[in-house]
Amino acid sequence: MEQFKMPYFYNYPPYFTLQPVKDTREKQIQLWKELILKYCKHYKVFVINLDEDFPLFVNSAIERKLSHEARELFLGALIAEGKAEWLDKAHRKCLILWRSVTDWANLILEFVKEYGFEEGVMTLEEIRTGDETRGTDLAGIDKTVLVRALKILEQKGKAAMFKGTAADDEGVKFSA
Amino acid sequence: MDKIWPGILKPVQLTGAGRPVLHPSEIECQLVDAVEMQLEAGVTLPPFRNTLVILTTHRIIYVDENAKSAGSITLGSVCRTFPPKKSFKSIFACPKMRIQLWSKKGSVVEDAASASESGITVVMIFRGQTSPDAFVTKLGEVLEAKAWEADLKNSRVGSENSLDGGDAKTSTSRLGPANNFASTPQVRKLNPAMAGVAGILRKEKEQLDLADKNLQEAFSDLNALMSKAKEMVNLAERMRIKLLAAPSQQTSTADEEEVGKQDIQELLLSVGIVSPVTKESAGALYHQQLARQLADFVKIPLQKSGGMLAMVDAYCLFNRARGTELISPEDLLQACSIWGTIDVQVAMRRFDSGVLVIQSKSHSDEEVSMRLEILVKQPEAMRQGITASDAARALGLAPALAKEHLLAAEMRGQLCRDDGADGLRFFLNILIDLDVSTAFQ
Numbered sequence: 001m002e003q004f005k006m007p008y009f010y011n012y013p014p015y016f017t018l019q020p021v022k023d024t025r026e027k028q029i030q031l032w033k034e035l036i037l038k039y040c041k042h043y044k045v046f047v048i049n050l051d052e053d054f055p056l057f058v059n060s061a062i063e064r065k066l067s068h069e070a071r072e073l074f075l076g077a078l079i080a081e082g083k084a085e086w087l088d089k090a091h092r093k094c095l096i097l098w099r100s101v102t103d104w105a106n107l108i109l110e111f112v113k114e115y116g117f118e119e120g121v122m123t124l125e126e127i128r129t130g131d132e133t134r135g136t137d138l139a140g141i142d143k144t145v146l147v148r149a150l151k152i153l154e155q156k157g158k159a160a161m162f163k164g165t166a167a168d169d170e171g172v173k174f175s176a
Numbered sequence: 177m178d179k180i181w182p183g184i185l186k187p188v189q190l191t192g193a194g195r196p197v198l199h200p201s202e203i204e205c206q207l208v209d210a211v212e213m214q215l216e217a218g219v220t221l222p223p224f225r226n227t228l229v230i231l232t233t234h235r236i237i238y239v240d241e242n243a244k245s246a247g248s249i250t251l252g253s254v255c256r257t258f259p260p261k262k263s264f265k266s267i268f269a270c271p272k273m274r275i276q277l278w279s280k281k282g283s284v285v286e287d288a289a290s291a292s293e294s295g296i297t298v299v300m301i302f303r304g305q306t307s308p309d310a311f312v313t314k315l316g317e318v319l320e321a322k323a324w325e326a327d328l329k330n331s332r333v334g335s336e337n338s339l340d341g342g343d344a345k346t347s348t349s350r351l352g353p354a355n356n357f358a359s360t361p362q363v364r365k366l367n368p369a370m371a372g373v374a375g376i377l378r379k380e381k382e383q384l385d386l387a388d389k390n391l392q393e394a395f396s397d398l399n400a401l402m403s404k405a406k407e408m409v410n411l412a413e414r415m416r417i418k419l420l421a422a423p424s425q426q427t428s429t430a431d432e433e434e435v436g437k438q439d440i441q442e443l444l445l446s447v448g449i450v451s452p453v454t455k456e457s458a459g460a461l462y463h464q465q466l467a468r469q470l471a472d473f474v475k476i477p478l479q480k481s482g483g484m485l486a487m488v489d490a491y492c493l494f495n496r497a498r499g500t501e502l503i504s505p506e507d508l509l510q511a512c513s514i515w516g517t518i519d520v521q522v523a524m525r526r527f528d529s530g531v532l533v534i535q536s537k538s539h540s541d542e543e544v545s546m547r548l549e550i551l552v553k554q555p556e557a558m559r560q561g562i563t564a565s566d567a568a569r570a571l572g573l574a575p576a577l578a579k580e581h582l583l584a585a586e587m588r589g590q591l592c593r594d595d596g597a598d599g600l601r602f603f604l605n606i607l608i609d610l611d612v613s614t615a616f617q
Contacts, residue, residue, distance in 0.1 A: 007615055007616050009606060009607065009610065009615065012603065012606065012607075013561060013594035013596060013601070013603065014561075014592040014593055014594045014603045014605075014607065015607065016594070016596075017592075017593055017594050017595040017596070019592050019593065019607070020586075020593070021586055021587055021589060021592075023589050023608060024586075024589055024592050024605055024607055024608050027607050027608050027610065027612075028607050030612045031607065031610060031612060031615065034612050034615075034616060035616070038616060063596070063597065064594075064596060
């Protein structure tokens with residue numbers, strides 16, 4: 001996969017220190033929010049785990065990394081915009097919605113129409129890792145996100161989810 | 177004083193802070209304010225109201241603080257004084273003091289010899305709260321001491337006799353070796369004892385003895401020290417000139433000595449305020465006069481330190497320059513806080529962190545911010561940032577003050593910080609100017 005091109009200010013040391021002055025800090029937060037979304041989209045990262053070192057937050061070239069306070073602040077700003085969610089109560093895992101759930105739902109619909117699955121049946125695993133979706137944006141989609149997107153389609157009456165016998169063979173019947 | 181009495185008062189130059197410029201050897205003795213001045217019958221000139229009167233060893237100076245002008249009477253022209261009468265009647269009236277002056281054809285002259293009459297009498301009416309007694313007593317003392325006559329003699333005799341421990345300026349700088357013999361033959365008399373190498377050695381020895389005597393007397397008691405203050409300053413000045421003039425072929429000695437020499441020179445230079453404002457002399461006017469003197473004093477240190485001086489530094493410098501009659505930190509603060517109410521070119525400032533500084537009014541934050549901007553825009557600083565000590569070096573300030581400037585610049589959004597492993601460093605704030613929609617392309 002092509003490497004993500006970091007913006008030039010990524011190597012500017014102050015970018016990694018939480019700025020105390022209000023105006024500067026606000027701009028810093030905006031820049032980080034944007035960078036997190038772009039980075040996650042590029043590498044299809046759906047979850048950032050604060051207990052592990054996330055490569056974006058550590059810049060070994062200039063020997064700087066974001067403090068925990070800063071990480072939580074920037075993710076919190078994304079959450080406030082609805083572009084991220086905590087997955088756990090302890091606020092350690094954060095779901096990054098670099099594409100909104102509605103947009104995911106539309107993307108699934110487009111895929112279904114394009115590949116002739118209008119009346120077809122797929123398991124969730126097939127959507128995520130199957131041959132059909134390989135090379136499309138849907139490949140590798142996070143399961144939580146996928147389920148939510150399908151629920152939107154369900155509400156619109158364009159899909160119906162069903163449970164199989166095992167936990168891993170949940171499926172969906174499209175009726176687009 | 178827009179119209180100084182012509183022929184009676186001599187105009188006096190004022191410093192930027194509104195204090196009179198004193199002669200090199202003149203010492204301030206007493207201050208009284210709210211004095212009204214009139215001329216006694218015969219001469220019709222308008223009176224002056226509400227003046228500040230400063231008695232020095234040489235003059236009585238009248239300062240009009242509102243009009244920023246001043247005039248003086250040389251003490252040499254005082255013929256007689258008539259102190260306020262202590263009678264039952266005078267309890268209710270303001271005390272008056274009359275000073276009769278030597279004059280010639282309606283103009284005041286400087287000494288009795290050239291006077292033909294004593295026709296001019298100045299009346300001082302003390303309208304202030306303070307009693308004029310101290311002033312009257314002190315006036316008597318300085319008239320008795322006749323410091324101005326000694327000065328006159330010094331300047332006349334000074335070039336004739338290089339032995340007199342007097343004015344270094346007249347004996348050393350004015351008489352260079354080149355014109356020793358050529359000029360003024362009527363002044364130079366050949367003294368056999370002063371001829372030849374032995375004479376030179378003897379001269380040196382006598383000078384040394386004199387300096388030694390001065391030092392011993394000066395330190396024998398503090399009162400004597402005060403009266404010796406002038407001579408001590410002279411001595412310091414002379415030593416400085418000597419150090420400067422020391423032949424350079426002897427510089428084969430170590431560099432350390434050179435450095436030591438410079439140190440001594442600076443030290444001697446800062447021995448300097450001949451006439452410190454004291455509580456005794458200024459009384460109720462103390463803080464105001466102190467404020468003015470301080471304002472004049474800090475001008476040079478301010479220039480040296482880039483327009484801003486930490487209060488602590490100012491305190492040390494000022495007290496070192498005073499030598500005796502040291503002031504307390506409270507007095508300094510009081511004097512500084514008066515600056516807001518009088519017209520001087522310096523001001524006190526408190527940074528957000530509580531650090532107190534003195535800064536000149538011409539000193540602007542814009543200039544500092546401009547210099548900081550140049551500093552942080554250097555390629556090296558763009559990569560590594562600057563520390564408070566970097567800024568201190570570049571601005572010629574103390575590190576603590578430089579840090580205040582950095583923090584102030586950060587507050588303005590000009591700088592941003594990097595709190596990395598090697599301490600707090602400041603960078604040009606490029607973040608604030610970035611546009612999120614275009615920054616990632």
